[in-house]
Structure formats: C-alpha cells, structure tokens
Amino acid sequence: MLDDRQLKEIKKLAIRIKIGVIDELEEVGSGHLGGSLSAADPLAVLYGAVMKYDPKNPKWEERDKFVLSKGHCGPALYATLAIKGFFPYEELKTLNKPHTNLPSHVDKNKTPGVDMTTGSLGQGASTAVGMALGEKLRGKNTRVFLMTGDGEIDEGQVWEAAMFAAAKGLNNLCWMVDFNKKQLDGTIKDILDTGDLEAKFSAFGFDAVTVKGDDYAALYEVFMKRSDKPVAVILDTIKGRGIKEVEETPDNHSMTVSHESAARWRDELKAALSAIEGDK
Numbered sequence: 064m065l066d067d068r069q070l071k072e073i074k075k076l077a078i079r080i081k082i083g084v085i086d087e088l089e090e091v092g093s094g095h096l097g098g099s100l101s102a103a104d105p106l107a108v109l110y111g112a113v114m115k116y117d118p119k120n121p122k123w124e125e126r127d128k129f130v131l132s133k134g135h136c137g138p139a140l141y142a143t144l145a146i147k148g149f150f151p152y153e154e155l156k157t158l159n160k161p162h163t164n165l166p167s168h169v170d171k172n173k174t175p176g177v178d179m180t181t182g183s184l185g186q187g188a189s190t191a192v193g194m195a196l197g198e199k200l201r202g203k204n205t206r207v208f209l210m211t212g213d214g215e216i217d218e219g220q221v222w223e224a225a226m227f228a229a230a231k232g233l234n235n236l237c238w239m240v241d242f243n244k245k246q247l248d249g250t251i252k253d254i255l256d257t258g259d260l261e262a263k264f265s266a267f268g269f270d271a272v273t274v275k276g277d278d279y280a281a282l283y284e285v286f287m288k289r290s291d292k293p294v295a296v297i298l299d300t301i302k303g304r305g306i307k308e309v310e311e312t313p314d315n316h317s318m319t320v321s322h323e324s325a326a327r328w329r330d331e332l333k334a335a336l337s338a339i340e341g342d343k
C-alpha cells in the first residue's frame with residue numbers, strides 16, 4: 064500500500080507530466096492533447112512507484128517495459144521520461160521538430176526509455192505480448208506494461224494478441240485500456256461500442272478489473288497484483304483529464320495549443336500542484 068507521502072508524490076508527478084505535455088505542444092502549436100492527458104495519471108503511478116527502471120541505463124536488462132500502443136500520445140510518455148531523468152527536460156521543446164529525438168509518435172530507436180516503436184494502432188499490443196513471451200522464455204523476472212486506447216481496440220489484431228497472451232499464461236503482462244470514451248472523430252459508443260470491456264477481457268482469460276484513471280492508490284494495488292493470468296486494467300478515464308476547458312471540449316483528440324491557452328492551462332495545473340503542496 065502507498066503511504067500518504069508516496070501518494071502525494073504521485074499526484075504531483077501526474078500534474079507535472081500534464082504541464083510537460085503543455086510545454087511540448089505549445090512549442091509546436093497543436094497535438095494529441097486529450098489522450099495524452101488521460102494517459103498521464105496511470106503513467107505517474109507506473110513510473111512513480113511500480114516499474115523497475117534506470118534512467119542512466121535505459122536498456123538495463125532487468126527493467127520492466129512499457130509499451131504505449133496508442134503511440135500518438137507520445138507527449139505524455141516523453142514528459143514522464145524527462146521528469147524521471149532519461150533526458151533533459153528542455154528537450155521536450157523539440158517535440159516533432161526536424162531531427163528531434165521526440166517524434167509525435169513514439170520510436171524506440173530515437174528516445175531513451177521508449178521500449179517499443181508504435182503509432183500504427185493495434186501493433187503495439189502484439190509487440191508487447193511478444194515481449195512478455197520473450198522475457199518469460201529468457202527466465203526474466205520482469206514485467207511488460209501495455210497501454211492501448213479504447214478506439215485502438217477496434218483493430219482486430221488486438222484480440223488476437225489478447226487471446227495469445229492468455230493462452231500462453233503471460234502473467235508478466237499488465238494490459239491497460241485507456242477507456243476515455245472517445246476516439247479520433249467521435250465517441251466510442253457512436254463509432255463502435257466496445258461493450259463491457261472487463262467482461263470481454265475476462266472471457267479472453269485475463270484477470271480483469273476496472274479502476275478510475277486517477278484513483279492512484281487503487282491503480283497501485285492493481286498494478287502490483289500478480290496472478291497466474293495476464294492482468295487487464297480498464298482505466299475509467301476522461302479524455303483531457305486535469306484541464307477543465309480541454310475536458311469540456313467535445314473534439315479534444317488533437318487540439319490547437321496557442322501561447323494564450325497554454326498559459327491559462329499551465330496556471331490551472333500549477334494551482335492544482337500548489338494545492339497539493341500546501342496540503343499538509
């Protein structure tokens with residue numbers, strides 16, 4: 064169980080990741096804001112308290128791996144990695160610029176700390192399952208954390224990967240679905256209703272559970288849980304979480320980020336950070 068001090072650190076980390084996302088997107092003027100913000104809360108728990116890694120040795124053999132299969136949300140992962148010391152924070156300002164190490168969709172050959180190249184939706188799920196199998200075959204005591212989107216799971220290969228993971232007993236795999244109820248150009252309900260995801264993953268042979276995306280204490284417990292099956296965590300999230308105006312924008316998949324809006328949103332996040340710091 065996380066103690067109060069650890070919980071506070073994770074809450075602060077989540078906000079700092081969101082500020083990092085704004086710092087990145089302001090520089091390019093637009094980007095995948097909604098899905099980066101909904102991913103930030105679970106990322107804070109994973110990189111703040113759960114995963115084994117070494118920023119000075121990103122390819123450390125005994126590290127846990129993270130696959131951001133919804134690779135368009137690279138800004139959230141980059142902010143996390145920068146804050147955790149994989150590369151200088153200032154580099155976030157190079158997002159998606161020529162010759163950057165931080166392309167808008169993640170690339171393991173470019174960015175220290177990125178474990179898999181993604182962006183073509185669905186493929187990250189297959190590669191993460193392959194990685195989990197590989198780690199098991201090599202007798203490693205490591206884990207693979209995978210995050211897919213809720214629109215992404217419309218891709219057929221995702222379910223082939225899920226069936227394979229359960230059939231091979233990959234209990235070193237923790238598969239998150241960022242269930243933010245929206246995809247690129249509409250809601251999940253309107254475009255292709257996923258139905259009861261917890262029941263679906265259970266039926267595929269996972270230990271499946273639904274957790275609020277910003278219930279940090281509950282997320283920690285679920286991420287630490289081990290069983291003989293792979294774990295599926297349906298993250299009940301809000302696209303744009305943490306910035307009211309973004310949460311309330313219906314089409315918040317990719318948004319323009321002007322200097323004015325960035326300043327306003329940063330102020331809101333900094334106020335939330337100060338409230339936590341002031342909270343004894």
Ligand SMILES: Cc1ncc(C[n+]2csc(CCOP(=O)(O)OP(=O)(O)O)c2C)c(N)n1
Binds near residue numbers: 098135183216
């Ligand atoms: C194979 C493939 N088809 C289409 C796209 C274009 N695309 C990028 S993001 C996106 C929507 C993803 O929605 P979701 O998985 O719900 O992500 P989130 O809401 O977390 O941003 C689409 C269709 C893509 N990257 N890959």
Ligand SMILES: [Mg+2]
Binds near residue numbers: 241242
């Ligand atoms: Mg979505």
